[in-house]
Amino acid sequence: MTEAIRPYRTGPAEFDGIAPGYDESRGGAxxxxxxxxQLSPLLDPALPVLDIGVGTGIVAAALTRRDxxxxxxxxxxxxxxxxARGRLGPRVAVGDAGRLPVRTASVPQAVSTWLFHAGPDRTAVFREVARVLRPGGRYLVIPVRGRRPVDDIGRVVNALEDRLDPAGARQDGPEALAPVAAAHGLVYEGTASERRTTFEVSPRHMARSLSGGLFTGAWPVGREDTRFVDEARERLLALPEPDRPRVREMTDFVMVFSRAA
Ligand SMILES: C[S@@+](CC[C@H](N)C(=O)[O-])C[C@H]1O[C@@H](n2cnc3c(N)ncnc32)[C@H](O)[C@@H]1O
Incomplete structure (x- = not known):
């Protein structure tokens, strides 16, 4: 008998568990x-920014350093x-993105990087962003998926993502988010600040990342999901030359949402 798959909702426990190694395992500085x-040219340097789902504060600190x-x-x-408190001091608070501890129409600009795939209630998040943004304010979102390589590693990982998220609740691109934003009166202006990066990874290294909780560490999973991850790991190790690093190219972009002035 299989354990029922729990609905995708992030709780603090998932990220508390991986916090110590989070930065290093996700691309670091x-x-x-x-x-x-990418974000900086789209923000007014004279005005403060709210980072929703700030995590360890590594991106927020980089923004602070920059401007x-x-x-x-x-x-x-x-x-x-x-x-994050170590990096930003007392300017951080525990709170749900779907119930922001922030006054209505008080935020001139906001950002979220890699938030929506983590499973917050996106309807609640956009309702809150629409509430807290000042008229004319912008909300910038960098999705985790961006444009990802469809090589032999990518095919296995993409198939795993689809199996772990059959309803698309963790899709975080424009197709998934723009309609939700529009339903709350935010205008989706399109994408900006594309950034291409290349990196090298072997199938064995990717398989090891899966074992280390690349997905299961941050997503609440049931036993069925764990089986999918195990299968993906086996498929990766069965690829030709599993120790040969593949040069992989990906493109990250910023989605721009705004509240009418
Ligand atoms: C993948 S991490 C990204 C963190 C950071 N933005 C970064 O780019 O390094 C996702 C973050 O979203 C937070 N998160 C998930 N659901 C949330 C919610 N409903 N409200 C606030 N934060 C949430 C998690 O606790 C985690 O810190």
Missing amino acids: ARADGFAE RRTVFGVDLSPGMLAL
Whole structure:
């Protein structure tokens, strides 16, 4: 008998557990600096920013360093926020993105990087963003999926993502988010600040990342899901030359949402 798959809802426990190794396992300072470089030209440097799902604060700190701007942060996970507090000081608070502890129409601009695939209630998040943004304010979102390589590793990982998320609740691209934003009166202006990066990874290394919880560490999973991850790992190890690194190219972009002035 299989255990029922729990609905996808992130709780603090999932990210608390992986907080200590989070930055290093997700691209470290290079990813954060790259995201700051993408977001920065789309933000008014004179105005503060709210980072929703700020995590360890690694991206927020990079934004602060870049333009000496003030960044505030909200996150559900006390473990992630403990690290953010070390970087941003008292400007961070535990809170749900779907119930922001922030006054109506008080936020000039907001960002979220890699938030929506983590499973927050996206309807609630966009309702809250529409409430807290000042008229004319912008909400910038960098999705985790971006444009990803469809090579032999990519085919296995994409198939795993589809099996773990058959309803598409963790899809975080424009097709998934723009309609939700529109339903709450936010205008989707399109994508901006594309950034191409290349990296090398072998099938064996990717298989090891899956064992280390690349998905299961951050997603609440039932036994069925664990089986899918095991199968994906086996498929990766069965690829030709599993120790040969593949050069993989991906493109990250920013989705721009705005509240009418
Ligand atoms: C993949 S991490 C990204 C963190 C950070 N933005 C970054 O780019 O490094 C996703 C973060 O979203 C937070 N999160 C997930 N659901 C949330 C919610 N409903 N409200 C607030 N934060 C949430 C998690 O606790 C986690 O810190």
